[in-house]
Amino acid sequence: MPPLLQVTGISKRFGGLHAVRDLSLEMARGEVLGLIGPNGAGKTTAFNLLSGFLTPDQGAVRFDGHSLAGLKPHAICGLGLVRTFQIVRPFPHLSVLDNVRVGALARRPLMAEAREMARAVIDRVGLGAKTDQAAAGLTLPERKRLELARALATEPTLLLLDEVMAGLNPTETAGIVGLIQRINESGVSILLIEHNMRAVMTLSHRIAVLNFGEKIVEGPPAAVANHPRVIEAYLGEEYVHPPAR
Amino acid sequence: MKWLGAAALGVLLLLPAVLNSYAVTVFIFIFFYAFLGQAWNIVGGYAGQLSAGHAAFVGIGAYTSAVLSVQAGLTPWVGMLVGGLLSAVLGTVVGYLGFRFGLRGFYFVLLTVAFAEVCRFVALNTDAVGGALGYYITFTGNPWQFQFQDNRVYYYVALGLMLIATGIVAAIERRRFGAYLIAIREDESACEALGVNTFRYKMLAMIVSSFLTGVGGTFYAFYLFSLQPGAVFGIPLSVEIIIRPIVGGAGTVMGPILGSFILSPLAEASRIYFGQGGWAGAHLIAYGLLLIAVVLFLPQGAYPALRRLWARAAR
Numbered sequence: 001m002p003p004l005l006q007v008t009g010i011s012k013r014f015g016g017l018h019a020v021r022d023l024s025l026e027m028a029r030g031e032v033l034g035l036i037g038p039n040g041a042g043k044t045t046a047f048n049l050l051s052g053f054l055t056p057d058q059g060a061v062r063f064d065g066h067s068l069a070g071l072k073p074h075a076i077c078g079l080g081l082v083r084t085f086q087i088v089r090p091f092p093h094l095s096v097l098d099n100v101r102v103g104a105l106a107r108r109p110l111m112a113e114a115r116e117m118a119r120a121v122i123d124r125v126g127l128g129a130k131t132d133q134a135a136a137g138l139t140l141p142e143r144k145r146l147e148l149a150r151a152l153a154t155e156p157t158l159l160l161l162d163e164v165m166a167g168l169n170p171t172e173t174a175g176i177v178g179l180i181q182r183i184n185e186s187g188v189s190i191l192l193i194e195h196n197m198r199a200v201m202t203l204s205h206r207i208a209v210l211n212f213g214e215k216i217v218e219g220p221p222a223a224v225a226n227h228p229r230v231i232e233a234y235l236g237e238e239y240v241h242p243p244a245r
Numbered sequence: 246m247k248w249l250g251a252a253a254l255g256v257l258l259l260l261p262a263v264l265n266s267y268a269v270t271v272f273i274f275i276f277f278y279a280f281l282g283q284a285w286n287i288v289g290g291y292a293g294q295l296s297a298g299h300a301a302f303v304g305i306g307a308y309t310s311a312v313l314s315v316q317a318g319l320t321p322w323v324g325m326l327v328g329g330l331l332s333a334v335l336g337t338v339v340g341y342l343g344f345r346f347g348l349r350g351f352y353f354v355l356l357t358v359a360f361a362e363v364c365r366f367v368a369l370n371t372d373a374v375g376g377a378l379g380y381y382i383t384f385t386g387n388p389w390q391f392q393f394q395d396n397r398v399y400y401y402v403a404l405g406l407m408l409i410a411t412g413i414v415a416a417i418e419r420r421r422f423g424a425y426l427i428a429i430r431e432d433e434s435a436c437e438a439l440g441v442n443t444f445r446y447k448m449l450a451m452i453v454s455s456f457l458t459g460v461g462g463t464f465y466a467f468y469l470f471s472l473q474p475g476a477v478f479g480i481p482l483s484v485e486i487i488i489r490p491i492v493g494g495a496g497t498v499m500g501p502i503l504g505s506f507i508l509s510p511l512a513e514a515s516r517i518y519f520g521q522g523g524w525a526g527a528h529l530i531a532y533g534l535l536l537i538a539v540v541l542f543l544p545q546g547a548y549p550a551l552r553r554l555w556a557r558a559a560r
Contacts (some may be wrong), residue, residue: 074438110421190329
């Protein structure tokens with residue numbers, strides 16, 4: 001079976017900055033791939049390239065048998081690849097239900113059907129009590145769940161989650177981890193940008209590490225966590241080869 | 246709420262029986278500007294794309310049906326559709342330029358204003374449509390030529406236009422189209438990520454809006470019988486179109502109607518009052534003050550505020 005997602009040598013430059021350099025990735029169906037790396041490593045740029053918000057200068061992305069070259073984000077969503085935003089972007093004046101319904105309408109053009117679908121998704125992410133509340137009044141953890149619910153309502157095959165746990169306390173994080181696991185078990189593949197190491201180690205089947213726009217290591221969580229290049233990227237060279245006293 | 250609407254409609258249908266001709270005229274302006282506001286509401290209120298050049302569509306619709314009627318004898322009942330279609334074509338062009346190249350906020354406002362100004366200059370310098378002298382329709386009182394001896398016929402036509410536009414807006418609001426437009430107004434990038442073809446829906450909104458506005462042009466032409474480029478394409482008319490839905494509640498079905506019931510009589514009253522004292526145009530100062538008050542105290546417009554009051558009273 002061909003991979004669900006096949007990224008071949010994509011690059012993106014912003015002036016003198018090489019935000020993503022010759023990045024290649026593959027994801028199998030049903031997989032959870034963690035994408036980690038220090039701040040500024042190019043993770044969010046990579047997401048923007050995959051989801052159509054940016055166009056790669058070089059390289060190609062294939063998803064589920066389709067080339068994504070030249071496709072707009074809405075068309076890529078239509079193929080089943082959906083992203084969330086690191087800085088959540090709820091529709092502030094709309095209720096939680098109406099927010100999620102916008103996502104549900106992608107595959108269910110009838111308002112009543114989309115509303116039912118949205119209700120089901122809202123319950124699934126644990127926002128049931130907030131269904132009729134305006135999104136502007138939600139707390140940050142609730143907004144993160146809303147962001148997730150909206151994306152989920154489009155019925156994706158691959159979900160790109162950009163730091164859905166940032167700013168959450170350990171209890172809230174554990175809740176989201178469980179939720180993401182259940183989403184994955186329902187058959188949705190997940191590409192995850194995350195700074196919370198414990199969460200990303202728990203969730204990911206494989207992890208890819210970016211640094212200065214390049215993939216430096218890729219492999220199973222345990223191997224990646226102890227890899228010298230990863231420690232170097234995060235903590236600096238002296239932690240890999242402790243200087244002699 | 247339903248019976249309230251039905252009762253209001255019943256009153257409006259019976260009103261001409263008791264009103265004098267001048268009061269009928271005031272209501273005609275209320276309905277007509279509510280209609281134009283409703284047409285603008287689709288793209289400006291729901292989709293949040295602030296077109297400040299909607300007068301251009303009135304002008305195109307007005308000149309089209311007037312010229313077709315005077316030169317070719319085509320009935321304005323058909324001419325209004327031709328004018329609407331021509332406006333929609335120009336709306337498509339403006340929408341394409343604005344949306345394809347991602348002009349948002351002020352830049353879209355400037356584009357639409359510039360477009361209307363270009364139309365005004367073209368009309369001013371085209372002798373075939375009277376140029377700066379304007380274009381005049383001779384009154385014959387022939388209903389087939391959209392001309393009526395009795396002011397009350399215009400009343401019902403204007404009321405009909407307002408109701409049709411309101412019905413269209415209500416239908417849009419209940420469908421995916423409307424839900425998408427509102428979401429586009431809230432956050433375009435989030436919409437794209439959720440599978441909304443924002444370009445297509447903004448274009449559709451612009452096309453429906455410019456078509457309806459163009460249809461309104463015919464009413465303008467055959468109610469006033471004279472078209473002046475500065476009046477039908479000018480910025481003041483664009484402001485008149487925009488200000489009612491904003492005061493009443495942009496992006497709501499009832500907003501433009503409520504806004505027009507507030508502002509049209511006010512404009513009429515101040516025109517008479519200030520006009521007599523040699524203060525013509527002072528109603529624009531009143532508009533300015535009212536707009537400031539609305540922005541400060543009712544940023545979503547009068548209708549949403551009224552609904553909140555209603556809900557509180559019902560509790």
